[in-house]
Amino acid sequence: MQWKFSKKLITRYKTIKYDGTFAEEESYIIKEIRHNIYVNGEFFASVMLIPEKQKEFTYGFLFTSGIINNSDDVVNYRMCENYNIYVYLKDPRPLGNNSTWTITSGCGGGKVLDKTYDDIKTIDSVFKISAVDILNHFRVLEKESDLHSATRCVHKAYFAGSGGDRITSDDIGRHNTIDKIIGGIVLKGLSSDGILISTGRLTSEMILKCSRAEIPVVVSRTAPSKLGIDLAKKSNMTLAGLTGKKRFTVFHDPGRIE
Numbered sequence: 543m544q545w546k547f548s549k550k551l552i553t554r555y556k557t558i559k560y561d562g563t564f565a566e567e568e569s570y571i572i573k574e575i576r577h578n579i580y581v582n583g584e585f586f587a588s589v590m591l592i593p594e595k596q597k598e599f600t601y602g603f604l605f606t607s608g609i610i611n612n613s614d615d616v617v618n619y620r621m622c623e624n625y626n627i628y629v630y631l632k633d634p635r636p637l638g639n640n641s642t643w644t645i646t647s648g649c650g651g652g653k654v655l656d657k658t659y660d661d662i663k664t665i666d667s668v669f670k671i672s673a674v675d676i677l678n679h680f681r682v683l684e685k686e687s688d689l690h691s692a693t694r695c696v697h698k699a700y701f702a703g704s705g706g707d708r709i710t711s712d713d714i715g716r717h718n719t720i721d722k723i724i725g726g727i728v729l730k731g732l733s734s735d736g737i738l739i740s741t742g743r744l745t746s747e748m749i750l751k752c753s754r755a756e757i758p759v760v761v762s763r764t765a766p767s768k769l770g771i772d773l774a775k776k777s778n779m780t781l782a783g784l785t786g787k788k789r790f791t792v793f794h795d796p797g798r799i800e
Contacts, residue, residue, distance in 0.1 A: 547570070547688075547689065547692065548594075550573070550593050550594075551572065551573055551592055551593065551594060551689070552570050552571065552572060552573065552692070552693070553570075553571050553573060554568045554569070554570060554571070555568065555569050555570075555571045556568060556569075557569045570692040570693050571693065571695075572592055572689070572693045572695045572696055572714060573592060573593060574590050574591075574592065574714055575590070575591060575592070575593050575625055576588055576589070576590055576625065577589050577590075577591050577596060577599075577621075577625045577626075577627055578625070578626045578627065579600060579603070579627045579629065580626065580627065580628050580629065581604070581609065581629050581630075581631065582629075582630055582631055582634050583628075583630075586609075587603070589603070589718070590714065590715065591713060591714070591715075591718055592696065592712065592713050592714055593625070594712065594713075595711055595722045595725075595726075596621055596625075596627065597619060597621070597725070597729070598711070598721075598722045598723075598725035598726045598729060599713075599718060599721050599722045599725055600619065600627055600629060600725065601613060601616065601619075601724075601725035601728045601729050602720070602721035602722055602723065602724035602725025602726070602727075602728060602751075603721045603725070604616075604629065605724055605725065605728050605754065605755070606720075606721060606724060606750070606751040606754050606755070608661075608754070609631075610631065610728075612728060612731070613728050613729050613731065614632065615631055615632055615633070616629055616630070616631060616632070617630050617631065617632050618630040662750065662753050662754075662773060662776055662777050663753050663754060663756055663777055664776075664777055664778050665753060665756050665757075665758050665777050665778045665779055666756075666778070667735055667756070667758035667798075669704055669735045669736065669758045669759065669798060670798050670799070670800050671737055671759060671798060671799060671800065672799070672800045673790075673799055673800070675737075676737065676759075676761060676782070676785075676790060676799065677785075677787070677788065677790070679700065679702050679737060679739055679761075680739055680761070680763075680785050680786075680787075680790075681787070682700060682702075683698060683699075683700040683710075683739050683741070683763075686698070686700070686710060687741070689712045690712070690741070695714060696712045696713060696714055697712070697713060697714070697715065697716040697718075697719050697740065697741045697742045698710065698711065698712050698719060698740075698741050699711050699716075699719035699720055699722070699723045699738060699739065699740045699741070699742075700723075700738070700739045700740075701723045701726075701727070701736060701737070701738045701739075701757075702736050702737050702739075703732060703733055703734070703735060703736035704733065704735040704736050705732075705733060705735075707730075707732050707733075707736070709723050709726040709727065710723075711723050711726070716740060716741070716742025716743070716748065717742075717747060717748065717751070719740065719741075719742070720738070720740065720748060720751045720752065721751065723738060724751060724752075724754075724755045727755060728755075734755045734756050734757050735756075735758060736757065736758075736759070737757075737758075737759040737760075737761060738752060738757045738759070738760050738761070739760075739761045739762070739763075739785070740760070740761070740762045740763070741762070741763045741764070742762065742764065743762065743764040743765060743766065743767070743783075744760065744762045744764070744765070744766035744767070744770045744774075744781065744783060745766070745767045745769070745770050746767060746769040746770050746773055748760075748770065749766075749770045749773040749774050749777070749779065749781070750773060752779065753773065753774075753777035753779060757779070758778075758779060758780060758798060759779070759780045759782075759798055759799075760774070760779055760780070760781055760782075761781075761782045761783065761785055761790065762782070762783040762784075762785065763783075763784075763785050763786075764783060764784070765783045765784055766781060766783050766793055771793050771794055774793070774794045774795075775794050775795075778795065779794065779795065780792070780794065780795040780796070780797070780798040780799065781793045781794040781795070782799075
């Protein structure tokens with residue numbers, strides 16, 4: 543199959559494929575670029591991203607890190623050609639660089655402030671969704687995963703809000719896709735009442751990000767970790783995984799699923 547992608551995301555690479563015999567072919571290779579984030583002129587983090595939706599990622603990452611509470615906290619955002627990102631806040635505040643961080647299980651070496659484990663939010667939402675709609679949204683996620691199909695190297699996340707809002711994101715890191723989704727919610731001032739579906743496993747930091755955004759229903763194609771389940775219980779989140787075309791497994795709170 544021939545896909546059409548922006549050259550900023552994809553490069554074509556000559557490879558040798560073995561399928562009974564050897565043959566030359568061109569493979570689609572995703573571009574992975576280091577982005578350095580500075581907040582109020584101070585270095586905050588270095589993150590590997592695909593070069594797409596960086597503004598959404600930055601707002602989402604700062605939100606899930608507890609640095610901002612909404613888009614109004616940011617007075618200026620700028621990304622340079624070298625992928626350095628500069629963010630200036632309305633009110634200068636400690637960035638947590640002198641606090642204790644937990645290095646997460648993601649391949650990109652993410653980090654989460656330890657205080658976010660203690661200050662996890664309780665989600666107070668009356669949002670409900672049918673099992674059929676969960677599977678329908680999952681099919682949309684699968685259908686719109688061309689970048690993964692072409693490269694076999696990216697995760698995808700999909701958000702469907704109760705008001706009809708839809709946001710999708712792709713990245714090499716499952717955490718990054720969640721931050722891009724949440725950043726889209728923050729930037730647009732949307733309600734987070736809805737369902738988020740991810741292709742990545744739901745470990746503790748993934749649940750922390752979603753609970754910080756107060757997303758009531760979180761679903762994955764894969765499985766959660768034990769701590770992920772414990773944090774979902776603590777935050778009153780409906781958590782499901784092992785999702786396929788006709789099935790899923792609920793790990794906590796089936797009450798929101800009709």
